[in-house]
Amino acid sequence: MVSPSPPVFTTILATSIHDMKNSLSLVLNTLDDYLLEHAEQHSQEQLGYLQYESRRINNKLIQLLVFYKMEQTGLRPNIEEYSIYEQLEELLLQEQSLLKVRKIEVEITCDEDLMWYFDRDLIMGVLGNALHNAIRHANSRLLISASVRKRDLKIQINDDGAGFPASVLTSTTTPGHGVNFTDGNTGLGLYFCTLIAGLHKHRSRTGRISLSNDGPLGGGCFSLVLP
Amino acid sequence: MGAIQQDMMKIFRKPQVDFNCKRFLIIDDISDMRSMFRQMVESYGVREVDTVANGRDALEAMARKQYDVVLCDYNLGDGQDGQQVLEETRQRKLIRFSTVFMMITAENTLQMVIGAVEYQPDDYLSKPFNKHTMRQRLERIIARKSDFEQIERAVRKNNLAEALHLCDERIKNKPRNIAEFWKLKGDLHLQTGELEAAEALYRKVLAERSLPWATMGLAKVFFLQGQYEQARAIFQEIIAENANHMEAHDWLAKTLVKLHEPEAAQAVLEEAVRLSPKAILRQMALGDLALKKKDFATAERSFKKATALGRHSVYKTPSNYAKQARAMSHTRSKKDALRVLKRMRQAFPGDQQAALTAALAEHEIQLAQGPKEDAERAFEQAQSLFDQIGTQVDADLTLEMSKACIRSGDQARGSALIKNLVWNHHEDVELLEQVQDAFSEVGMEEEGRRLISEGRDKVVKLNNQGVRLVQEGQLAEAIRLFEVALEDMPANKTINSNTASVLIKYMECHGRDDHYLCLARKCLDVARGDSSTDASLVRLQERLEKLIKSDAAA
Numbered sequence: 016m017v018s019p020s021p022p023v024f025t026t027i028l029a030t031s032i033h034d035m036k037n038s039l040s041l042v043l044n045t046l047d048d049y050l051l052e053h054a055e056q057h058s059q060e061q062l063g064y065l066q067y068e069s070r071r072i073n074n075k076l077i078q079l080l081v082f083y084k085m086e087q088t089g090l091r092p093n094i095e096e097y098s099i100y101e102q103l104e105e106l107l108l109q110e111q112s113l114l115k116v117r118k119i120e121v122e123i124t125c126d127e128d129l130m131w132y133f134d135r136d137l138i139m140g141v142l143g144n145a146l147h148n149a150i151r152h153a154n155s156r157l158l159i160s161a162s163v164r165k166r167d168l169k170i171q172i173n174d175d176g177a178g179f180p181a182s183v184l185t186s187t188t189t190p191g192h193g194v195n196f197t198d199g200n201t202g203l204g205l206y207f208c209t210l211i212a213g214l215h216k217h218r219s220r221t222g223r224i225s226l227s228n229d230g231p232l233g234g235g236c237f238s239l240v241l242p
Numbered sequence: 243m244g245a246i247q248q249d250m251m252k253i254f255r256k257p258q259v260d261f262n263c264k265r266f267l268i269i270d271d272i273s274d275m276r277s278m279f280r281q282m283v284e285s286y287g288v289r290e291v292d293t294v295a296n297g298r299d300a301l302e303a304m305a306r307k308q309y310d311v312v313l314c315d316y317n318l319g320d321g322q323d324g325q326q327v328l329e330e331t332r333q334r335k336l337i338r339f340s341t342v343f344m345m346i347t348a349e350n351t352l353q354m355v356i357g358a359v360e361y362q363p364d365d366y367l368s369k370p371f372n373k374h375t376m377r378q379r380l381e382r383i384i385a386r387k388s389d390f391e392q393i394e395r396a397v398r399k400n401n402l403a404e405a406l407h408l409c410d411e412r413i414k415n416k417p418r419n420i421a422e423f424w425k426l427k428g429d430l431h432l433q434t435g436e437l438e439a440a441e442a443l444y445r446k447v448l449a450e451r452s453l454p455w456a457t458m459g460l461a462k463v464f465f466l467q468g469q470y471e472q473a474r475a476i477f478q479e480i481i482a483e484n485a486n487h488m489e490a491h492d493w494l495a496k497t498l499v500k501l502h503e504p505e506a507a508q509a510v511l512e513e514a515v516r517l518s519p520k521a522i523l524r525q526m527a528l529g530d531l532a533l534k535k536k537d538f539a540t541a542e543r544s545f546k547k548a549t550a551l552g553r554h555s556v557y558k559t560p561s562n563y564a565k566q567a568r569a570m571s572h573t574r575s576k577k578d579a580l581r582v583l584k585r586m587r588q589a590f591p592g593d594q595q596a597a598l599t600a601a602l603a604e605h606e607i608q609l610a611q612g613p614k615e616d617a618e619r620a621f622e623q624a625q626s627l628f629d630q631i632g633t634q635v636d637a638d639l640t641l642e643m644s645k646a647c648i649r650s651g652d653q654a655r656g657s658a659l660i661k662n663l664v665w666n667h668h669e670d671v672e673l674l675e676q677v678q679d680a681f682s683e684v685g686m687e688e689e690g691r692r693l694i695s696e697g698r699d700k701v702v703k704l705n706n707q708g709v710r711l712v713q714e715g716q717l718a719e720a721i722r723l724f725e726v727a728l729e730d731m732p733a734n735k736t737i738n739s740n741t742a743s744v745l746i747k748y749m750e751c752h753g754r755d756d757h758y759l760c761l762a763r764k765c766l767d768v769a770r771g772d773s774s775t776d777a778s779l780v781r782l783q784e785r786l787e788k789l790i791k792s793d794a795a796a
Contacts, residue, residue: 033348037369041278044373048285091484094454096421101382108374128418132451136368217452 029083032076039073050112063116067151070113074144078207081140085210092134092214099129099161099168106142107159110150119153124160131168133215133241141208141224145172145237148204152176158232167220171230172237178228179235208239217242259381261286264310268293269300269327270346271319279313282373286380297322297330297554304336311342311380314363322554323520328363330556339394342383346371386419393426400780402434421453428459437463454480458489465493470500488518495527504535515544522551529565541569549582553589560586560596561638564603571607579607595639598627602642609649621650633732637663637673645680657693664697666733701734708740717748721758732768739769739779746785754789762786 046066050059084090103123107114114121149157153174161170183205205224212222220242230236266288268279276293283291292307294300296318304312312331316324324345331337345363364383367376393412396405409427413420424447431440444460447453461476477494480487491514498507511528518524529544545566552558563586571579583600590596601624608617628635628643635643640663647656660677667673674694681690704727711720724741731737742765745758763786770779 040369040371044278044282047372089485091486093484093486096419096453098418101378105375105378108378109372111374130418130421132453 036076047112059116094132100125100127121157137211141211149174168241170239173230173232174234175232176234215241261288265290267309267312269314271295297327313344315346326555333556406430425455470497473497522557538569538572542573560599564599567603576611594631605646665731668698668701720744735769738765741765749789
């Protein structure tokens, strides 16, 4: 008989992450409610900041779990058909109160009938990450567009902020490259997005991410292409 | 391509569902979560919310009250998990089609959570989620369900032709979610056995885009057409693309069995079980496969898992225990095996078929290992139980009984039981294969073959006689012939269905007769059995209903 061995750290980590995710979800929900109720008050900005950082932690935890899964069991995307417009709506709903606090105007350009094929939870994670970043850097406007170009779906999130720093633009988006832990910025997040996009393949084409500063609003432009 | 520009407020469309009158049931073992859910849904305007902490209470609640939305956490502590609650809910039909069942999971554990493919929730929501997301998803699902309600109703009434027709109508309008209708149409074609139509549909979809459901559909068509090599290739491809595709594993295993590769089939099921250990049906399938190959170690493991999982499941069955005991009589001691049978009797108190299952299993074990007197005692117990239960004993148990008779030297009775089995199930290919295997096991292959073919011939002859009489217009004689036949083979679906058909025809000519009405109804019930997709039986039912409503004969 083999006595049960103590849990491996990675398992402990994964369990703790689930735990933290649950707590954070309660925090975020509470914050959301509070912000929506107290729309006119002075402490808006601070609470908005609280909310921004909490959701950022949440996004990181989600990414960690995905990395864990990839390493442990391999990650296979669960591809189903979804309405793009509905998914974008869902994204914005999640950031509703933050958008309100920051007084950011959002425009969506997307055919209501557009349907596409992807792993909903994973792609929402990617877009959620990108949107959250865009909100951080935006001045007052966001433009989200989705359309089919050359048989691929292209989703873009544009902000009217200062744009991406050069270091981020020049880092290659192949997994493992350009991840800079010292500046504490989007390195890992970008890696995560690239990884998820790359999991989506159709015929000979693969999903990919690109960043640029030549979007229509003059700020940063995050593009996700799905075959 | 239309462009829609909206400011932030307009993006969040006006709520389209009035949650005021929706009744919610929340199932979560953690009281903080229950409170959170309650607050959440009350913020949508819901006024009627019930919360329960476990599966048992949940099922009780659903049996007592009709809910519109059920939110169920997958992890429910001890006892049933969310998937098992869902399975029992659907099996017992405790919720309507329009009821939304949403499973809350800790992460994207979709593949791990999936049990039987038939029993899936309307959606999964992984934690943490936003309350707005939940609301939006609920609204979408409710809207989608109302979209399909008409079609679903037709399916439930077994009016598959109507369902297909409705699908076609919808498809003509080119709705946004046209693919969902294609998918449903494909399923319907498979159900009605229209394999060519199904194949054409799937190929058409696949020409556009390799969608997983269409690929699976095409592979199923190949399987059903008997093209096992082609089916195998596709299922393997699917698994290569998506290692967690449980349904593909199940079908690949079935295909490998048909290709006479039980080793490979077992390997596939073992992998599937490794990925999704809580799926009891799969454990049972693996166990059966292992038993057939006399891989008693694997069989023991699988049935042990099945009986453990079965404690809280609708799939709890005495045969799992019996098979576990049988396997254990080879891998462990007789005492251990008998202990399992004792547990079985405790798990099914007062259940005669369970007691019979136990007695037969004990007989087999004692014959192999124990003193003769114990074996004889078990056999006598089995016989008395069998006689008590009478004609209600199901086919598998009857087969076991006949095997026990033959092993005990009571050839005559064994053969008589087998003859009976064959008469009653002359078209059940799988059962007849099992019968043949049973005979081969005891070295009576030829005898087995003879019994089976004689039995089938008798039924076919009788049936043809009856059909001929009907064709010659001698309805009364046909009825008499079938009535006599039914005494020998009361469970035979073909005979029952033809009897009903003649009776109905007779009454349509000569007016209704209460005795015949009763008999016809009984025959149709037996003919239909558990499966309900036979279009001809549905038509007969309709004609019967009409007769019932008509005036009595002059």
